[in-house]
Amino acid sequence: KAGVTQTPRYLIKTRGQQVTLSCSPISGHRSVSWYQQTPGQGLQFLFEYFSETQRNKGNFPGRFSGRQFSNSRSEMNVSTLELGDSALYLCASQPGTTPSTGTGELFFGEGSRLTVL
Amino acid sequence: KNQVEQSPQSLIILEGKNCTLQCNYTVSPFSNLRWYKQDTGRGPVSLTIMTFSENTKSNGRYTATLDADTKQSSLHITASQLSDSASYICVVSGGGSYIPTFGRGTSLIVHP
Numbered sequence: 001k002a003g004v005t006q007t008p009r010y011l012i013k014t015r016g017q018q019v020t021l022s023c024s025p026i027s028g029h030r031s032v033s034w035y036q037q038t039p040g041q042g043l044q045f046l047f048e049y050f051s052e053t054q055r056n057k058g059n060f061p062g063r064f065s066g067r068q069f070s071n072s073r074s075e076m077n078v079s080t081l082e083l084g085d086s087a088l089y090l091c092a093s094q095p096g097t098t099p100s101t102g103t104g105e106l107f108f109g110e111g112s113r114l115t116v117l
Numbered sequence: 118k119n120q121v122e123q124s125p126q127s128l129i130i131l132e133g134k135n136c137t138l139q140c141n142y143t144v145s146p147f148s149n150l151r152w153y154k155q156d157t158g159r160g161p162v163s164l165t166i167m168t169f170s171e172n173t174k175s176n177g178r179y180t181a182t183l184d185a186d187t188k189q190s191s192l193h194i195t196a197s198q199l200s201d202s203a204s205y206i207c208v209v210s211g212g213g214s215y216i217p218t219f220g221r222g223t224s225l226i227v228h229p
Binding site for chain 2: 004033041042043044045048055056058090092105106108109110111113
């Protein structure tokens with residue numbers, strides 16, 4: 001069974017540009033969540049999607065957005081990049097067919113490492 | 118406010134030695150607690166899950182404990198190996214939120 005796939009794995013952008021990251025969840029998983037990981041802050045929750053609907057959103061500016069498609073694949077977009085956006089962006093999927101209390105195991109991808117120059 | 122605090126922030130040990138990582142949380146009501154291992158450049162992988170009624174759970178050389186009364190958990194690694202070098206993240210579910218609360222992790226380095 002294939003795991004969570006994130007693309008691209010590495011990318012370099014300059015300030016002011018925008019970036020789109022992609023995540024393909026484990027087959028059958030309908031919940032996809034995104035996280036930003038930096039050495040100083042650890043894992044910070046960005047948002048979570050279930051059946052194409054954003055169910056939860058973390059405390060990030062509106063420059064961070066996402067969406068989920070009917071096949072559960074998800075994308076996140078960061079516009080007007082800032083130096084502080086340099087981080088590892090992780091995507092995770094969860095099994096389950098209905099919204100739950102979020103007690104399930106998160107299955108993470110390898111991440112997309114973004115460097116903003 | 119739901120919080121998860123981990124200690125120590127970093128730890129260096131010699132191969133073959135044991136070590137214990139700590140996790141204190143304020144998440145309430147408590148649902149479950151997971152320990153994740155994250156190798157450098159990789160995504161986190163779940164090691165164990167602890168529910169309210171469980172005190173101890175083992176996964177090979179990894180043993181997790183939970184004291185729900187004091188809201189503390191520990192992860193004990195026995196006979197460490199070089200491959201144990203990683204970040205260990207404590208994640209607590211509950212607190213009325215669908216999204217779990219993450220600790221900042223403990224960075225473990227095992228030297229030969």
